[in-house]
Amino acid sequence: MLSILRNLDRRLIFLMMLLAVAVPILLQSRFPEKPSGLAQAVFDEIEALQPGDRVLLAFDFDPASEGELGPMATSLTYHCAQKELRLYFMALWPVGPQMISNVIQDVIRRDFPHMVYGEDYVDLGFKSGGEGVIKVILTDLRQLYTTDARGTPLNRIPMLEDVTDIRQMDLIVSLSAGTPGTKEWVQYAVTPYPHDLRIVAGCTGIQAPLLYPYIPQQLPGLLGAIKGAAEYEELVMQAYAGEDPPARYAEARRRMGPQLVAHVLMILLIIAGNVVYFTEQKRGRR
Amino acid sequence: MQRSTMLWTLVMVVAAAFLIGRTLQGEGGRGSAYVRVVPRAVDEDHPEGRWQGVERVDPAEYWRAQAADPAQTAVRWSPANTVGIWLAALFTLAVLSFLAGDNPVYKVAESILVGVSAAYWMVVGFWEVLVPNLLGKLMPGVIQAWALPGLEAEPDLSYLVPLTLGVLLLWRLAPRGAWIGRWPMAFIIGVFCGLRLVTYIHADFLSQIRNSIVPLVVMNERGFAFWDSVRNVLTVFGMLACLVYFFFSIEHRGAVGKCARAGIWVLMITFGAAFGYTVMGRIALLAIRLEFLFDDWLWLIDPNNRRVVDGATALLQSAGIL
Amino acid sequence: MKRTIPFLIASVAGFVLIIAYFVPFAEGWGESVSIWFDVLAAIAFILGGGNLLKNHLQKVSARKPGWAYSAITVAAFALTLFAGLAKLGATPNPQYPASSAWSGAYRETGTVFWWIYEYAFVPLTATIFALLAFYVASAAFRAFRARNTEAALLLGTAFIILLGRTFAGVYLTSWLPDSLYGLRIENLSVDIMRVFVTAGNRAIMIGIALGTAAVSLKILLGVDRSYLGSGDE
Incomplete structure (x- = not known):
């Protein structure tokens, strides 16, 4: 047994990982979700807003992190649309605009067809410069955004008529997979203007631990990795979707199935590796 | 080694044959994509729109439309998108083939990715920033007539500065005089330093100290909150212990050494948690790719009910009419 | 000249931003410097693409080992760039129906650029990152002691x-x-x-x-x- 473990071909480990993720997907296994405090905090921040309030949704991620952040984007947009908030989408990542298009297509146009572009939601598109962009739009939105992503001048967009800078937003929702992302939004927007701006965020697993020092003073709510997405999805669907929510709003909770099996596999692999190590150590000492 | 490579290649070939066979058998249509024709620029003179665009739709929508009116053309099969799905599946498998070892198929996929992503960034930078924010500021009339009919701006010559710096930056590509590229690089570095100097002190130094000033004895409406107090004490002293460990100007011996060791433990717990979260993230990324293969390509699963149709449509479908 | 001027540029740009943080009337200067920086960041994308093209073309012309892969990179680069810059498949902006197709969106569904994004960029980039799930498992077994x-x-x-x-x-x-x-x-x-x-x-x-x-x-x-x-x- 030990010799099998010692000589375990790494491709066999790959195969195990593939099966650990693939089988639960094929079986479509689902598990119950119990929302944690931080997911509840994100939900409560959005819940506290009034219809017509302005929310800036910064989509700073790309397809490489869509597995984690895509479901968050879907349920955050759904929640904001249910609350009848005015949505201002923007991106600091070049691929971010595609992520914005995805939620506009999959959430707003499918389930909220009454929402009017320019009155209820607007896509400001991408601007390069990361923190440089945040710095500018904090004091003057129009210097950088002459038109929206569709080429319409800002002063012809009703929901932007009286918006001069993003300090007028009632909440910033940052979805981030790295730099620039939530960290920059906290550093450059929220920290200097704590009385004007509030932020909640969703981020990848890699980023989540790095953002904890900002909680709760600078960042009241955070959805970390796919688990955070699943918890928030559960909260939003319980509150708004009724008995039979559309299947696409179960994406994060569905993905917790492969997550569980793969995590258990990881633990078993670590234990197996340690068994080999300590047995060999023992033999060596003898 | 060669034998095992052969074995794995065989496994791959069998798997590929199975997948292709599985795809070709049965009700057909696997990996197919459908689009809906969308009228654009609709007005009184053009109720059908001046021209038409397309939108991806679920297969179920196509089947429903066909069941209602077999002659309809508003929702139709899309050869371009179907080829796209197959290509995406092949790209996914090509990248996964790296697990069996480096191979030409993976290298081709990697080379394509490098080329496509560099060009993607350039195109996005050009249309979303350079056209509206540089050219549109310098010669708004030209840009309005050409690409941004909605642009309303007066020429702003201050944008000659970023234009000049940009030209100097691109000079780095020239065989001679690349040193001139240091000027815009110096500007970029200077801006980074200017932005970060104050912000890091404000958000990551002073604010973190302020965030750490919390009551060590927490009282709530029910009196002394033991666990909240323990949490606060551990957070504050954990952070201080880590800082002691980072402080290398004094030798880590005696009480300082013990404190630094506690700091290492806190850091190890931090790294352990980071590892756990990293694993979680990576698995989620794998899950979405496998979902694509099983759902969009092979139609083995249908988690979003994209191919769920009513009984009558299903009947027509099984009879091979749709 | 080659070192003093760049130092002065960096220093002035940086200090303008710092001053703008504390002095309200200097806010506009900081804004201008930030905007120039944002525009320059987009030009850096072109520099990145140009550099890639230069290196791979050199590799192809010198027939260095693996030059065929470089040729593929150059071809993929050129095709994507052309599709995006020429807005292949784009239709005019519906708000300005009299305008040409140049006013259309380069990344809307149906354009060639969108197709390349959806069916090449997305699967390739996402799967490369997904590969790490396998390697993290292997590393955990071998190194996590x-x-x-x-x-x-x-x-x-x-x-x-x-x-x-x-x-x-x-x-x-x-x-x-x-x-x-x-x-x-x-x-x-x-x-x-x-x-x-x-x-x-x-x-x-x-x-x-x-x-x-x-x-x-x-x-x-x-x-x-x-x-x-x-x-x-």
Whole structure:
């Protein structure tokens, strides 16, 4: 047994990982979700807003992190649309605009067809410069955004008529997979203007631990990795979707199935590796 | 080694044959994509729109439309998108083939990715920033007539500065005089330093100290909150212990050494948690790719009910009419 | 000349932004510098693409080993660039129906650029990142050893997080009575994040902040000019 473990071909480990993720997907296994405090905090921040309030949704991620952040984007947009908030989408990542298009297509146009572009939601598109962009739009939105992503001048967009800078937003929702992302939004927007701006965020697993020092003073709510997405999805669907929510709003909770099996596999692999190590150590000492 | 490579290649070939066979058998249509024709620029003179665009739709929508009116053309099969799905599946498998070892198929996929992503960034930078924010500021009339009919701006010559710096930056590509590229690089570095100097002190130094000033004895409406107090004490002293460990100007011996060791433990717990979260993230990324293969390509699963149709449509479908 | 002017540019740009932070009437200067920076960042994308093209074309023309892959990179680059810049497949902006197709969106569904994004860029980039799931598993088996207390702490925390962030954690310790609620794995994982991860990362954050501020100041004051490279090139 030990010799099998010692000589375990790494491709066999790959195969195990593939099966650990693939089988639960094929079986479509689902598990119950119990929302944690931080997911509840994100939900409560959005819940506290009034219809017509302005929310800036910064989509700073790309397809490489869509597995984690895509479901968050879907349920955050759904929640904001249910609350009848005015949505201002923007991106600091070049691929971010595609992520914005995805939620506009999959959430707003499918389930909220009454929402009017320019009155209820607007896509400001991408601007390069990361923190440089945040710095500018904090004091003057129009210097950088002459038109929206569709080429319409800002002063012809009703929901932007009286918006001069993003300090007028009632909440910033940052979805981030790295730099620039939530960290920059906290550093450059929220920290200097704590009385004007509030932020909640969703981020990848890699980023989540790095953002904890900002909680709760600078960042009241955070959805970390796919688990955070699943918890928030559960909260939003319980509150708004009724008995039979559309299947696409179960994406994060569905993905917790492969997550569980793969995590258990990881633990078993670590234990197996340690068994080999300590047995060999023992033999060596003898 | 060669034998095992052969074995794995065989496994791959069998798997590929199975997948292709599985795809070709049965009700057909696997990996197919459908689009809906969308009228654009609709007005009184053009109720059908001046021209038409397309939108991806679920297969179920196509089947429903066909069941209602077999002659309809508003929702139709899309050869371009179907080829796209197959290509995406092949790209996914090509990248996964790296697990069996480096191979030409993976290298081709990697080379394509490098080329496509560099060009993607350039195109996005050009249309979303350079056209509206540089050219549109310098010669708004030209840009309005050409690409941004909605642009309303007066020429702003201050944008000659970023234009000049940009030209100097691109000079780095020239065989001679690349040193001139240091000027815009110096500007970029200077801006980074200017932005970060104050912000890091404000958000990551002073604010973190302020965030750490919390009551060590927490009282709530029910009196002394033991666990909240323990949490606060551990957070504050954990952070201080880590800082002691980072402080290398004094030798880590005696009480300082013990404190630094506690700091290492806190850091190890931090790294352990980071590892756990990293694993979680990576698995989620794998899950979405496998979902694509099983759902969009092979139609083995249908988690979003994209191919769920009513009984009558299903009947027509099984009879091979749709 | 080759080193003094760049230093002055860096210093002036940096200090303008710092002053703008504290002096209200200088806010506009800071804004201008930031906008120039944002535009320059987009030009850097072109520099990146140009550099890639230059290197790969050199490799192809010199027939260096692996030049065929470089040729593929160049072809993919050229095709994507042409599709995007020429807005292939785009239709005019519906708000301005009289305008040409140049006013249309380069990335809307149906354009060639969108097709390349959807069916080449997305699967390739997402799968390359997904590969790491396999390597992290292999590395965990081979390298993650509880050799000493520190390693054991790291490993134990990873276990708690991996279990606590799925239903496995709930399942394994749901038998614990309510008085020991805090010891259930899912709650332990939350507390580890709230307490230890916050403490550890906060200390790291403070260290990085001080380091960043010190390096920035050294650059802006000209104490550190290493970013300008060596002398006469």
